[in-house]
Amino acid sequence: MALPRRKSLTTALRRPRFRLDSQQRLALLCLALTLISLATLAHFNLFRLWACIAVLAGALVLWLAISWSLKPLRREILALNLHAQNLQDGSFNTSANQLYVNELAPLASSLSTMSAELRAERASLYQRELLLDTVLQSSPTAFVLTSDNGTVLMCNPAACQLLNRGKNFSGSKLASLNTLNRQLHQALANRQQGLIRLDNNGQSVWHLSVSKFQLNQQQHWLYLLKPLTREIQREELNAWKKLLRVIGHELNNTLAPLSSLAFSGKQIAEQRQQPELTRLFDTVSDRCLHLNQFVQAYINFAKLPPPKITEINWPRLINQLQDQFEFELLGDLPKRPWLADPQQLAQLLVNLLKNADESGSAPEHISLRCIERTDELQLQITDGGGGIAAELMNQVLVPFYSSKPQGSGIGLTLCRDIAEAHGGNISLRNLTRLVDSHDISGLEVTVHLPVTDSTATPTSGPH
Template sequence: MLRRLSSLEARLTALLALAGLAGALVFAGITQWPLPQLLAWAHKDLGLALRTTPQGTSGALLASLVVLLPLAFWMAGVVMSPIKRLLRALEGAVASYRDGDFSFSIAADRRDELGELIRMHNALGQTLREQRQHLVQRELLLDTVVQNTPVALVLTNAAGRVAYANIAARHLFNEGRSLNGLDFNEVLAGAPEALRRAVEGGADALLTVEMDGHEETFHISQRAFRLQGRPHRLQLFRRMTRELSRQEVVTWKRVIRVISHELNNSLAPISSLAHSGAELARRGQVERLPGVFASIGERVRHLHGFIAGYASFAKLPAPRPAEVAWPAFLESLALHCRFALRGEPPAQPGWFDAAQVEQVLINLVKNAHESGSPEDGVTLGLDLVGQDLRIEVADRGPGMSENVLAQALLPFYSTKRSGTGLGLALAREIVEAHGGRIALANRDGGGLRVTLLLPQHGASGREATIRQVPGS
């Protein structure tokens, strides 16, 4: 009941009633009493020529308005004053919230609707302050984690300028100095060419580059998204060299177990058959010896073939680069696998070991077909990029997961139940023996792209020598 009586509505009702009562009193005072009696007394006793009453009702109303207007303005100011103060306070609060300052509160002790609005506003401000504090703490924790992660992280805006970079990225690209605000393409100008091309490709990739006199293997992840309504791109550069070294140790242990298992499976029956043959010879049952020797020979041949497959990988001969004519090379390759040639081959001949590179391409095209890609989706591209020959085998299969991309080039790693895990590893060995590099990346729209970069220094050097002969 008290709250209802102290509400703003009750106050406005009381003021309106007071204004009405004041108007009625003024009108009665002018028309009934005491103004008519005062005017009559002044005329009779003082001899003043004054009208006894205003002319009619309209004159009385006009006189009432003259008296009531100042009173109305005063009462309106009394009613609107707290509302104006509250509106100014709310304007200041909204401006503070817009600037990110949630410390603004309104001090007022009222028990009406305005007081309830002020209390709700202050509660909202307190909630926003607490949430802001929690967000700041979370951002600080996230920034600490991101800054100290060993993965180099670079966030660029739509213009290609760096909006955020962690400590690992600053050390990788700018000798520890800040990258914020720099054009990332200009920053990459000092990076290895293979790394630049992988970033320009815009897809995940695994590649090996030479840095500081030794080789480093990187796994690159790139994602596009919108931040605060604007397009951004996030690039992650993860050094895989140490991880690959650990994986190689694990892989070689696995290989040793496989070889030991296979050797035991072959040597145990050979040992048993040899003992049986000796026993048969001792007993003079020589008619059964040919069968024993045949079984031993079969197990030996199986073991020889098993070891020869692994030995071919371990004893890969050094490449013998020579001039390669593209028509004959592509015609020979087409006899072993099916592919669609993308574009025209380079005008000048290639310079590499034709037999080894042909074997690499046969394995890659075969893998592309086995990935489930449509037959017309398997393509072969040949391009000259500076002093390098770029060979790309692409398909439209499902591509590879990040985990598979990170391990696909390891020896004996395979996702196929019956695979040996030597195809991509052999391709890597052959390409690196040529002084080149191999990179795997998922394609936009699905599929995998395997890129081989083979230096053509031998061919260019030989041509330079030929050009110098006439002038010598």
């Protein structure tokens, strides 16, 4: 059995059983001096009444004099103690009363410097927390912080929208949410990091990352769900464009000599009066021309230039569209000045109106509506062509996919490319409307164009 260690003499001396304040120490000092003086008088046989009274009076005067001399120092110490207590309570805007501080001025200055530094650090920490909160609230990444037992401590709006239909679920168990997709529920329960595909969500591809860390001496779990659909679609589109440029280059190198040979052969056939060869070379020339136009259409899609931003003249744009297609303009035109590339925006709307016209919809069921929001402009084009099958909704924006026999499959893809070049996007949904007591089913395509800093105060552009 191990014996307990003995405390050292130094440790015992450092921990007195009782403490005396300065006032008590002064009283003991004066008492000791008085006793020494009385003992001295008794030793020299001078112990008289008047001598004792003189010694006692001198001790009292000494005690009063020392107390009076130390009174300013006690005031300084009291002021510094109050300052230190304010620092301990987290009040960094106060300082010691400079009227009471003289001998301990260096210590008071050090405390004031400490207060200023703590005040600056707290302000900086507050700004960082405010910035972090703003980023979390506006971030599209879903953020969920839980305790070790799975209780949700914090979640941002993106997480509420993805996991609980927009409702805050702080304080509940993460595993108890009944609105989760089966794949997402399984991934969160197993803390399985990686890509997750959600077929019933606008953002169908997400990346889940899970990390464990200690906060306030307790274990916590951090779940981050980042949307990757647009990034994947953008990379896919860039891959298609690169492939188109390579194929277009090779086809142009082949079509140029073929067209030249067909033209030369036709002239020789006409000189030798051989109509069959002439028709043959005409067919070859026509097919080369058609193939060249077909390739050029894809090359133009692959080489979409950056938008040239200027103010949109909405009456002129609508008149140009109505010269090409028949549709009904619902509501008013945008009243605020909106900036975009007029040619690219016109091309986008032409493609959408062309799709609506080719959907089999009656012209009177095709409409265009402009909706101004505080943060974006929505251009809604609706038709009565029956809509798109649910299983094909996610494929219509894929390059080269088309449900039309003669379709090229780049119309909607080009529209999405133009919208994303302006910082926006395109959304599609099937819609059933009541028109003249009849239910008309069709497709509603909405172009979302975000507001920019220069939208409110444009510097140039036609009116």
